[in-house]
Amino acid sequence: MLHDLKRHKEPKPAETKPASSLRIYLRLLTYVRPYVPAFAVSIVGFLIFASSQPMLAGILKYFVDGLTNPDAVMFPGVPLLATLPLMKAVPVMIVAIAMWQGVGSYLGNYFLAKVSLGLVHDLRMGLFDSLLRLPNRYFDQTNSGHLISRITFNVTMVTGAATDAIKIVIREGLSVIFLFGYILWMNWKLTLVMLAILPVIGLMVTNASRKFRKQSRKIQAAMGDVTHVASETIQGYRVVRSFGGEEYESRRFRAASADNTNKQLRMVKTGAIYTPALQLVTYAAMAALLFLVLLLRGEASAGDLVAYITAAGLLPKPIRQLSEVSSTIQRGVAGAESIFEQLDEPIEEDRGTVERDRVEGRLEVRDLSFRYPGTDRPVLDGISFSVEPGQMVALVGRSGSGKSTLANLIPRFYHHESGHILIDGVDVEDYTLKNLRRHIALVTQQVTLFNDSVASNIAYGDLAGTPREAVERAARAAFAAEFIERLPQGYDTDIGENGVVLSGGQRQRLAIARALLKDAPVLILDEATSALDTESERHIQAALDRVMRGRTTLVIAHRLSTIEKADVIMVMEQGRIVERGTHAELLARDGHYARLYAMQFAEHGEGAAAGE
Template structure:
């Protein structure tokens, strides 16, 4: 989908950029080009054979020898059939070389584009994903690249093969009778104007189709990922209607493209064959002293022209689809990756975090999400952030590993601003567990030992799983650590998925640990297990915990309460309860006689009683 504010790029520039990807395969492309030259050169040769066949029919009986250019005297009775076979073999060799080696080039081109597109996704800033839905991103990789495939295989093949055929046939016609051929050339400007107008329509419609396909993919992706919600809330009819509407819009746009193509081709044929009828009349009037064989060869060669011209005209839609697809692909490739101007790298940091006068707002919003936030976490401390939803807790956690860039204030790790670290080095010091657990359709072991952790010995993986209290359910799985967990861990419960994510963070053994609602998906028993695990994990590790469930943070060294982007209270659990203000109000909402708030699961009875006693 064309980016808003982006100037349209000319077709020539897009093609030249596509061709730049062919540099590593220029040798294969040259072979295919030679093959198509061979194929195209056979076209006028077939017409020439007919000349000698017809001339042989008009020669006196017994006199079948004839002078043939580059061949000499030849008995036409045997020579014409032999020449026909040789020309067909020549044509077959050219067809194989052209088609096979161009296919290798085209598939290599598509592979390079697809890899470049996917790799760019891995390095784009978070803000890019905030403004582009996953459906359009997936459609760009799957559908748009397919359109480029069509332009890079069928379209380029037809363009080169049929284009060269037209060139060779026109050359032969000029050699046979240049006056008649010049009359034929008069129709070329008409064809050019028609093709140019159709191309503009094809490209414009292709952009619309891309957008419609992205919407279609997005709806399907959302429905598949949220199928439990759809079924729980009776959303089948709504999603069916939404998908039906989007699919019908896409179908109408596809039909519009087909209508343009279906109208253009007959119109071009009408112009071409009208010209052929005029040509036949001129041949009869201006035959001069040419032999019957000459006239038959000329008319045959001229009659062979409409087919390649028609095929050239029909690839316009394919080419414009490919151009539109390439345009959207290059638009993504041109997006600036995550800014990484840092130069500082440390083997391991102590974990001291200092935030000074930090303010932050998201791009396109004037309202600050964080407003003049300052605090210090010493190495090994466990600090908790609490507050109502939307108070800025998760945003603060996202700024530490530099998922977003802050412009006002500082975030220092061991006295160095996070902006001065290289991204890879900065994130190597931080282990992050979020509320939205991300697992991959792989084994339990590979989900724990993911990315840079791949290849970790199995005993270390098992130790991390045990520390996260995940071993008890892993041992009950059909294949233990080698069990596939399904897409995003669909075969596991929410608590089990969360414990695997915590095990992954434990295995990383980073000096800084950020738990962003990491226990929100856990049941009471699992929460108790994780609480015990955290007692071991936080030792000698700086830990920032963001939690709605206050029972998980009572042992924090100190707690900061956030409200509307500011820190309004800080202190220990007991100190904040004694203040009887923001924290005490949040605590009472979770641990009162009526039960718990909707943001928290039912707490452990012992913990609830202990906290309620303190509150009294």
């Protein structure tokens, strides 16, 4: 089934022009709204920090002037300080400025970290919650490695843009503003020289930003490939080892990792060239400025010149840091872009309005057809049948005949294009999704268990909080109690990732116990007994005979011996029902079913394998 879904992908939409970095970054900053008070405190902190920069330059003016006039005072006319000489006041002021700067640094860094980490948490939760609401087709078309990479790697890139980048932009940006304002106030003519390099810096920043963003997108894709290969190998480690795939997987992972490394190096190379080039431009302007200071000294004192040169000399550092932050911001923008792509995906469509506490389970399918998006071949073509409550209907046929697709259409994992599926006379499209799926219990061949206790895996989701007695009854009915009670902590035993400590048959029985505990009027068994040994299957079949009373049961048969008691057996071929009847009637017709039955028993003696 999974391979079918992968083949029937929707055509990729035409590539659209990427959103501008500014628009993406502004959207990213909208997530700051819940943290406005903390953000305001951080800005105040960085204002305090930035204001200390020209103070340090200014204090040197008094220090140099004090060398020529030791008796001068710093605060003439100020009570208590009017008699404090410069030589004593300067050291005190330096300590005071350092304390002032420390307060600003603490407020800015700590409260911005609260904002940034909160933003990242909200993004990560938004991504994960969107995964819970996206339609099945999205998962069919997107590999799990890239989905995981978004939640881990891409969000980490956004963390850089939301923490270090914002901190540098605000702190160093304010420092540039304060320092530039100070030297403008001291000598506006000389300061105009500095303005001459701003267009050059702007052009370099724009060009580098474009390259950084392009390279960041490639790094994301490469990182998704690394995660995908690792995830596949971990999940399929038994197949890898059984078929000697270690070298192949190692080569595959090495290629993905090397590709990611090369793309990372290209980005580092861009930054390594860009930063020194920008620094060269800045220091060339500084050299011209120093020349003009000496040439146009005028009546300025030595202290004024030292203060001016010091303030101007402090400018290249924040400008350089602001230039370097471009790569961090572009990585974050690229990460945010892919995150917003997922967040903007339309969620699973739910136009239903009908909600019922309980349904009888009368299932009717009328002229149902379905094809996967982007394909011409119908998977289901004109299917019609009806099932009364308490009846068991079995679907058999070759692989690809559409049996599992039909099972997936009933709980609306996919939307059918024509025809109707009705439960108690109401189209499944008219039920709300949550209400519809509450009436259906589904057990598939691919069992999904969680890294939790046995009891929590049986009483999962809406079933959480079910009394232990009910959980144990469901386990007994599924013939699972006998192995659960032998586990170290019984029902409280953790079973590891996807039930790794259990056998295939044990995992299947837990899945059946979960479905039985749900007590839904409609029961769908998609090859649910395929992983069971003969003895376990016999016990479960007896249990299913009991629980199917009063329920509509749709069984996709893996072993034809398990459906001999079905009220109706339908044989599917290329999306159509080609035969229907009881086991005895179909054998008597000597048609499709009889051939499948004979082939299975000829090969396996007692129906070991067939079906999907």
